[in-house]
Amino acid sequence: MKLSQTFYEQTTIDVAKQLLGKYLVRTHPEGETIGRIVETEAYVGPHDLACHASKGRTARTEVMFGPAGRAYVYFIYGFYNMLNLVTEAKDYPAAVLIRAVEPVLGVELMKERRKSDELRNLASGPGKLCQAFAVDRTLNGTDLKGNTLYVEDRGEPTPRFRSTPRIGVDYAGKWKAKPYRFLVRGSEFVSKL
DNA sequence: CAAGAGATCATCT
DNA sequence: GATGATCTCTTGA
Numbered sequence: 001m002k003l004s005q006t007f008y009e010q011t012t013i014d015v016a017k018q019l020l021g022k023y024l025v026r027t028h029p030e031g032e033t034i035g036r037i038v039e040t041e042a043y044v045g046p047h048d049l050a051c052h053a054s055k056g057r058t059a060r061t062e063v064m065f066g067p068a069g070r071a072y073v074y075f076i077y078g079f080y081n082m083l084n085l086v087t088e089a090k091d092y093p094a095a096v097l098i099r100a101v102e103p104v105l106g107v108e109l110m111k112e113r114r115k116s117d118e119l120r121n122l123a124s125g126p127g128k129l130c131q132a133f134a135v136d137r138t139l140n141g142t143d144l145k146g147n148t149l150y151v152e153d154r155g156e157p158t159p160r161f162r163s164t165p166r167i168g169v170d171y172a173g174k175w176k177a178k179p180y181r182f183l184v185r186g187s188e189f190v191s192k193l
Numbered sequence: 194c195a196a197g198a199g200a201t202c203a204t205c206t
Numbered sequence: 207g208a209t210g211a212t213c214t215c216t217t218g219a
Contacts, residue, residue, distance in 0.1 A: 055205080060205085075204095077202080
């Protein structure tokens with residue numbers, strides 16, 4: 001079943017950990033794609049210098065200030081979209097970045113979109129994942145209770161995981177070292193070890 | 194293989 | 207006008 005609003009209202013760290021082993025579902029005219037989440041990162045609030053919202057409330061970060069359980073999608077480096085799920089209370093800006101999933105359904109469609117045949121290269125990174133799942137800024141603000149984009153709990157226990165510092169946030173001062181990246185142990189579908 | 198550069202644009206200064 | 211929660215390709219050993 002679909003994860004509830006209350007699930008996303010938990011602390012960002014808890015959401016990031018518990019999302020591991022859940023299933024990301026994306027419906028689209030071209031077909032449905034599903035992936036098992038194997039890597040996430042937590043961006044925990046306005047004081048977290050790696051979190052976009054630490055720069056203040058702007059048009060771009062507005063969604064993070066809204067209620068939990070919505071998608072925060074932004075465009076970066078002139079090429080890639082990043083998919084985040086908004087967490088915690090309304091007016092408290094925080095989110096979980098989905099960094100990698102293991103392809104489960106719609107693999108052919110993913111291969112086409114990614115122009116790659118290698119299973120491990122389809123969604124092993126936040127930019128790749130968005131390409132494979134056709135996620136772009138038009139989905140910014142999408143309610144995860146709807147049918148376009150949501151996360152499903154198939155009743156499996158959270159897999160064993162480990163944590164590391166987050167990727168690509170060298171500018172974040174003392175926050176760059178925080179172990180807020182979570183990876184399923186032993187998965188070959190993570191972005192990197 | 195590992196390391197480095199380049200691609201390209203929305204957002205904020 | 208600078209820069210980024212990235213990816214891919216090229217280079218060189």
